[in-house]
Amino acid sequence: MAGRSEQWAETGVGAVVLAVAAGFLVYALGHASGFGGAGGGYELTARFGDVGALTPGADVRVAGVKVGSVAAIELDPKTFLARTRFLIQPQVKVPSDSTVKITSDGLLGGQHVVIAPGGASDDLKPGAEFQNAQGAVDLFGLIGQVIRPQGNGGAAAPGTAPAPAAAPSAATDPYPGGH
Numbered sequence: 448m449a450g451r452s453e454q455w456a457e458t459g460v461g462a463v464v465l466a467v468a469a470g471f472l473v474y475a476l477g478h479a480s481g482f483g484g485a486g487g488g489y490e491l492t493a494r495f496g497d498v499g500a501l502t503p504g505a506d507v508r509v510a511g512v513k514v515g516s517v518a519a520i521e522l523d524p525k526t527f528l529a530r531t532r533f534l535i536q537p538q539v540k541v542p543s544d545s546t547v548k549i550t551s552d553g554l555l556g557g558q559h560v561v562i563a564p565g566g567a568s569d570d571l572k573p574g575a576e577f578q579n580a581q582g583a584v585d586l587f588g589l590i591g592q593v594i595r596p597q598g599n600g601g602a603a604a605p606g607t608a609p610a611p612a613a614a615p616s617a618a619t620d621p622y623p624g625g626h
Contacts, residue, residue, distance in 0.1 A: 493533070
C-alpha cells in the first residue's frame with residue numbers, strides 16, 4: 448500500500464507545481480507591458496531615418512525612468528522613414544515641443560528611446576507625432592571612420608594637415624659629413 452500513497456503524494460506535488468507555474472504565467476502576462484493593467488496608456492509616434500537595432504518592446508524613458516515601450520516599427524513606403532509607435536503610461540504627459548531620440552544602453556547593449564521634455568504648456572495628444580526626432584547613431588561606423596578615414600583620391604580631407612613628407616635620402620642629406 449505504500450506505493451499507492453507515494454503515487455498520490457507525487458500527483459499532489461505535481462498539481463501544486465503546475466498551479467504555481469500557472470500563477471506565475473498569469474502574473475507575468477498581466478505585468479508584461481509594464482503598466483500593470485492601468486488602462487494601457489496612450490500612443491505617440493515618431494519618424495526616424497535610422498532605428499538601428501531598436502525593436503518592439505524596447506523601453507521608452509524620460510530622465511532614465513521607464514515611462515513606456517515601443518509598440519511597433521514599420522517602414523513608411525512614401526518617405527522611406529521608419530514610423531515608430533510608442534505606448535506611454537497614461538499619467539505621463541509629454542510637452543508638445545519634446546524631442547525623441549534613439550540611444551543605446553552601452554557599447555554592446557540594446558537600444559531604447561529617450562524623450563527629452565520640452566517647455567511647451569500644451570501636451571502631445573494621443574496619436575500625435577513628435578516633430579523633433581533623432582535616429583540611432585552607428586557607433587561602430589563612427590569608430591571605423593576614425594580608425595581608417597575614407598580618402599578622396601589621396602588628397603587630404605578639408606581641415607586636415609597634409610601627410611608628412613618622406614624621410615630625406617642620403618643624396619639630399621643636409622649634413623653630408625655626418626651629424
